[in-house]
Amino acid sequence: MKKHNFSAGPCILPQEVLKKASEAVVNFNNIDLSLIEISHRSPEFVAVMDKAQELVLDLLNLKGKGYSALFLQGGASLEFLMVPYNLMRENGKAAYFDTGTWSAKALKEAQAFGTVDIVASSKDKNYNYIPKDFTISADTDYVHFTSNNTIYGTQFKEFPKTDALLVCDMSSDIFSRKLDFSKFDLIYAGAQKNMGPAGATLVVVKDEILGKNNRKIPTMLNYQTHISKDSMFNTPPVFPIYVSMLTLQWLKDMGGLDAIEKKNIAKAELLYNEIDNNPLFKGAAAKEDRSNMNVTFLLTDESKKAEFDQKWKEAGISGINGHRSVGGYRASIYNAMPIESIQVLVDIMKNL
Numbered sequence: 001m002k003k004h005n006f007s008a009g010p011c012i013l014p015q016e017v018l019k020k021a022s023e024a025v026v027n028f029n030n031i032d033l034s035l036i037e038i039s040h041r042s043p044e045f046v047a048v049m050d051k052a053q054e055l056v057l058d059l060l061n062l063k064g065k066g067y068s069a070l071f072l073q074g075g076a077s078l079e080f081l082m083v084p085y086n087l088m089r090e091n092g093k094a095a096y097f098d099t100g101t102w103s104a105k106a107l108k109e110a111q112a113f114g115t116v117d118i119v120a121s122s123k124d125k126n127y128n129y130i131p132k133d134f135t136i137s138a139d140t141d142y143v144h145f146t147s148n149n150t151i152y153g154t155q156f157k158e159f160p161k162t163d164a165l166l167v168c169d170m171s172s173d174i175f176s177r178k179l180d181f182s183k184f185d186l187i188y189a190g191a192q193k194n195m196g197p198a199g200a201t202l203v204v205v206k207d208e209i210l211g212k213n214n215r216k217i218p219t220m221l222n223y224q225t226h227i228s229k230d231s232m233f234n235t236p237p238v239f240p241i242y243v244s245m246l247t248l249q250w251l252k253d254m255g256g257l258d259a260i261e262k263k264n265i266a267k268a269e270l271l272y273n274e275i276d277n278n279p280l281f282k283g284a285a286a287k288e289d290r291s292n293m294n295v296t297f298l299l300t301d302e303s304k305k306a307e308f309d310q311k312w313k314e315a316g317i318s319g320i321n322g323h324r325s326v327g328g329y330r331a332s333i334y335n336a337m338p339i340e341s342i343q344v345l346v347d348i349m350k351n352l
């Protein structure tokens with residue numbers, strides 16, 4: 001029996017996507033060749049790339065609005081430096097929200113390019129909330145934040161209003177909910193949290209914001225290179241892109257972000273209700289800022305730990321140990337996680 005996979009990343013993907021992906025590795029679209037042994041410039045793969053890019057813009061409702069969807073390499077971590085390289089002026093300034101480990105890593109990279117204003121931080125409470133008080137100065141080149149803090153289990157519900165460019169690391173909650181994505185100027189996400197295997201990074205960027213900061217940008221790190229070559233400047237990571245395309249098609253077929261948002265809310269409520277109503281458990285994040293993707297929680301009675309751990313392991317649950325910087329447990333309940341798996345966990349918590 002397949003395990004209930006609560007891993008934070010790489011993470012659960014739809015079963016039917018895994019099946020199709022495995023078939024394509026052996027014989028892609030009945031062409032008697034593997035997806036991973038044909039040219040990325042073959043008509044077969046170009047069609048995959050086109051479809052993946054189209055699905056991204058379609059699902060985010062950004063079609064025809066001046067955005068490009070790129071599949072790059074280097075993970076979200078390389079975007080931490082590509083963003084300032086492409087958007088910060090010489091001696092420029094950027095505003096960063098410090099809401100977790102990934103935000104802190106992002107702002108550290110930006111500090112190599114200019115002034116970084118840390119406009120708000122929740123570090124004082126081990127990042128267990130989303131800071132709400134901040135001022136963004138008028139001469140800021142862009143504002144950067146992390147929409148979902150994968151490790152701490154917090155999520156922005158509203159986004160800052162500002163005239164500066166809005167840049168968002170959506171690695172762990174992209175395609176999980178409806179937002180007005182046209183408010184953002186650049187969105188990036190490593191594929192491995194909600195979209196596909198590790199190895200591809202999605203960047204959605206508004207074309208008109210690029211080429212304006214007068215920096216000499218190395219070719220591979222310049223978003224304009226990849227836009228002009230349609231994400232094929234060099235060999236793209238064909239397998240992660242193909243699997244991402246299949247996942248996006250799966251999402252579209254089920255009704256897109258409207259449908260998945262409803263499912264994700266129901267899943268998160270089921271688990272948070274148990275955490276709030278069961279005296280043996282407590283949530284790790286501030287209630288109003290709780291993530292619908294990564295649910296962090298702690299036992300209130302450590303003497304129950306051995307029994308709880310044994311029970312969830314016996315039930316085929318995998319990947320719910322908390323990150324070492326928070327402790328306790330973290331149930332990552334990304335798009336492909338069925339509510340039935342969450343019910344298995346909730347039943348164990350109830351009967352503890």
Ligand SMILES: *Cc1c(COP(=O)(O)O)cnc(C)c1O
Pocket residue numbers: 009074075076077078102146148149150169170171172190191193
């Ligand atoms: C996992 C994660 C990253 C790092 O992604 P890589 O692709 O491994 O570089 C960055 N930001 C967030 C929010 C993440 O969850």
